Amino acid sequence: MATDCEAWLNANPVAEAEDLSDSFLSGEEDDAGLVVSKNFRNEINGNLLSSSSNSIHEARLKAKAKRRLRKNSSRDSGRGDSLSDNGDVVSGTSVAPSSPKSKLLDRKSRLGKGRGLPKKGGAGGKGVWGRSGEVYELEEVDQKDPNYDEAQENCVYETVVPPLDERDFEKTVTPIVQEYFEHGDTNEVAELLAELNLGPMQSKVPSLAVSLALEAKASHRELTSRLLADLCGPVLSLSDMEKSFDQLLLELPDLVLDTPGAPQLVGQFIARAVSDQILSKSYIDGYKGRVDCQYTRVSLDRAAVLLRMSMGGLRIDNQWGTGGGQRPVIQLIKEMNLLLKEYILSGDSKEAEKCLKDLEVPHFHHEFVYEAIVMMLESKGEKTVKMVLQLLKSLSVSSVISIDQMRRGYERVYMDIAEINIDVPRAYFILEQCVDKSFSMGIIDVKLRDLCPCRGRKRFVSEGDGGVVKLESY
Template sequence: MVREYFEHGDTEEVIALLKELNLGKQSSGVPRVAVSLALEGKASHRELTSRLLSDLVGKVLSEEHIAEAFDRMLSELPDLILDTPEAPQMLGQFIARAVADHALPLNFLDRYKGRVDCDHARAAVDRAAVLLRIKREIIRLDNVWGVGGGQRPVKHLIKEMNLLLQEFLISGQVCEAERCLRELEVPHFHHELVYEAVVLVLEGSAEGHVLMAVKLLKALWESGLITLDQMNRGFQRVYNELPDLSLDVPLAQSVMEKLVDLCYKEGVITQHLRDQCPGRGRKRFVSEGDGGLIKE
């Protein structure tokens, strides 16, 4: 049923089917299955799942049914990360969106304050808390999965993002960069900003540019403007092109490794994405303390 919903996107059809099933005590299993499948799927599947959770509440499910499902999934994170390494961050985004959409009780996160022993669950709860703390002009976290429209030509958008980056390197004003990115209204294309920012650093190779790029990416990640999927896609694009970039920029590989390590330390990227960086096979790193790194 959930997989079919990912194809047709009709929440009313799902609601009608669930009413016929009369799930009773098994009701929390529906959001749990939907979110589990979405974690393994595409960003569009996660967006559809968030919409489904919102539409189901008050019709066939209650907020507590959704809460029960997320409680279960938080406890299952050690198993979920085996197939989906970024599950904690994604689950945190699901929770934040569900709270904003009134699919979860407003006090859902309060239940976990000081009571989370699992590091993965803590990462998920912290991610949700950060997104919900952000004061935005919009009430709903509609762009949390980075999918949407955008009618302007790609070349125009790339030019605008490059101008945004150049201005940021001069001014250092994160708020202005965030404002410009919001005004573009292309959350599905934010991976291009990540890509352009990283390439700009590699081509410049300046120490200051590396630190500025990390500062900007961290701010955009923490504000929720750049989602996990978009951040990953931007870095993966650079990873794929690094051999060609290194032909023109001999220091590109070493600068990339430094940038990736700094981004990981600042919580901008996951360990899984950091470890995928080309060339890391020549170095091995282990975590220490609060996320710092030491060379083995």
């Protein structure tokens, strides 16, 4: 029997051995099959095999490994032909390969089961909190958790702003006050201060605002008085106001070095604060007999005088005046006329220049030039013309009145000269003289001088023409 097997194997090569192995090991490929292969390693049908039979068994194992590899690859690719468990070739349907991107974005099940819907109803995947419209319930605290802390169960978390120290206070509040001088909105300042944790520095807000206003304009001092009145209550208390003005009175010797008129100005602030009811009426009386500094005494005396004058009808709420941009035009024109009349009486050009600056209307200086030229046209002597031209020359040299404002003032007179001539018959003649003198003094240029209008002359013709009057300009 052994000789017959050997003769058959010699007649069939290793390929036929593979077919034999395929037919012999058909069926389920599990651990039991491996055990059978071990049992047939040395014998077949109870007969011992030689070394050649061992090579046959190794060929069977290699064929089995190849078959298993082909089967797995066909399942993964999903296309091409595959081998059945019996080794038969089974033609499969070719499936177009899908891109890796589409596989990553495809949320359908890849197990071949189900209805092809997204995983977890569309609520799964990386970075997904759940399906839309899903409401999560409050998570109950596990008291058996080793990290559980009973003291933190009812904690309330709030944003804590650290209190400002003296250095940070000046750096933070000074820009707020300086910006307020530009926009004049007290509500914005109150909101910005409410966001800060002023702490003990709260009482220094009025003193800082007043010290900045001492070096500013009169309109800024008026804005500061309004700011103090609006901050008292929402942000500051009456005690904070009193502490702040007490500090100002103590710092007067240092404030005088930068602002010589600081005692009088601080006295006006105190009087205004008493009038606005942010300081008590007995505030000044509390310093009687306790003042050693002369600057403090001057400031308190100034406040007391203003309060006594208010009883006689003086309005302290308008002691600083209003800014140029906030004044009515009619009021500005009246003040400019009064300024010119006072200058004609006194002849002090420095004082006139100072008063014009205090009006704080550099955009309206052309009205001052217009009123000055009209005053020269209405004057009856050379003295007024000479003084007004000297004033315009001084204001032009010092750049208080710009070249553009000077030009606009002269052009306005040129346009209204016909109406002015109704009240002043010699207006054209006087204007020509004033324009020539202004050019000789360097107040205006050649172009502006050449624009000066001239009056048309009247000429009577012969009686044969019926005495018709002809208008003719030269």
